[in-house]
Amino acid sequence: MVFADVFERLREQHGSQESWWPAESAFEIMVGALLVQRTTWRNAAAAIERLRAGRQLTAERLARIETAALSKLIRSAGFFRVKAARLQKLAQFVLSVGGIDALKRLPTDELRTQLLELPGVGAETADAILGYAFERPVLVVDAYTRRLFTRLAHPLPAPTDTGLKEDAIAALGSTQRLNEFHALVIAHGQRCCSPKPSCERCTLKQICGWDRDRQTRLA
DNA sequence: CACCAGGGTGGTT
DNA sequence: AACCACCATGGT
Numbered sequence: 754m755v756f757a758d759v760f761e762r763l764r765e766q767h768g769s770q771e772s773w774w775p776a777e778s779a780f781e782i783m784v785g786a787l788l789v790q791r792t793t794w795r796n797a798a799a800a801i802e803r804l805r806a807g808r809q810l811t812a813e814r815l816a817r818i819e820t821a822a823l824s825k826l827i828r829s830a831g832f833f834r835v836k837a838a839r840l841q842k843l844a845q846f847v848l849s850v851g852g853i854d855a856l857k858r859l860p861t862d863e864l865r866t867q868l869l870e871l872p873g874v875g876a877e878t879a880d881a882i883l884g885y886a887f888e889r890p891v892l893v894v895d896a897y898t899r900r901l902f903t904r905l906a907h908p909l910p911a912p913t914d915t916g917l918k919e920d921a922i923a924a925l926g927s928t929q930r931l932n933e934f935h936a937l938v939i940a941h942g943q944r945c946c947s948p949k950p951s952c953e954r955c956t957l958k959q960i961c962g963w964d965r966d967r968q969t970r971l972a
Numbered sequence: 973c974a975c976c977a978g979g980g981t982g983g984t985t
Numbered sequence: 986a987a988c989c990a991c992c993a994t995g996g997t
Contacts, residue, residue, distance in 0.1 A: 795996085878980080
């Protein structure tokens with residue numbers, strides 16, 4: 754109930770979010786999911802464009818390039834040394850299983866388990882890859898999602914990640930709607946509910962939970 | 973100048 | 986299980 758309601762109201766406020774994660778292949782989305790960690794999409798996209806321009810945006814090339822050379826290409830995404838090593842592990846993994854097409858045939862649970870074994874792939878990145886690269890019906894729970902639903906629940910306890918995922922899948926159903934929901938939550942978090950002042954500028958305060966706030970720190 | 977961005981990991985209490 | 990430091994660039 755809550756999810757479908759929030760979804761509609763976020764859409765009213767921010768508009769539909771189609772093709773929010775632009776990419777030309779599933780592999781490119783996997784690369785982007787690692788590069789965007791704790792950075793802006795702008796900086797991650799610049800790194801992807803440098804990889805593309807250098808013709809390194811394939812599993813074959815990323816698996817073979819020197820780590821130092823790779824880290825220079827992705828410099829703009831930050832944490833470039835750790836991310837370079839992680840990208841190479843990802844590329845090697847894709848090659849070892851027989852390519853992206855082999856991964857597309859795996860059941861969602863099994864695919865998720867294998868993704869989580871990769872260095873640098875935690876719950877959020879795994880779900881982003883599942884949802885956007887492989888179009889599986891999952892919810893990406895990130896810091897924006899937790900903040901929003903913690904505020905909505907206030908003063909009740911914050912919902913758990915697994916609870917949010919189950920409810921979202923039950924309420925929204927399709928991969929397309931789940932992905933758009935995630936995009937809407939981020940658009941809302943970026944344009945409206947900033948971390949610190951807690952929704953001073955929000956035009957739909959009911960969504961942020963600002964109107965039910967009791968001077969408590971909600972971030 | 974401080975703060976933040978579409979996290980994950982390893983170590984400490 | 987809850988914290989903590991660390992990774993590092995680029996925009997505001």
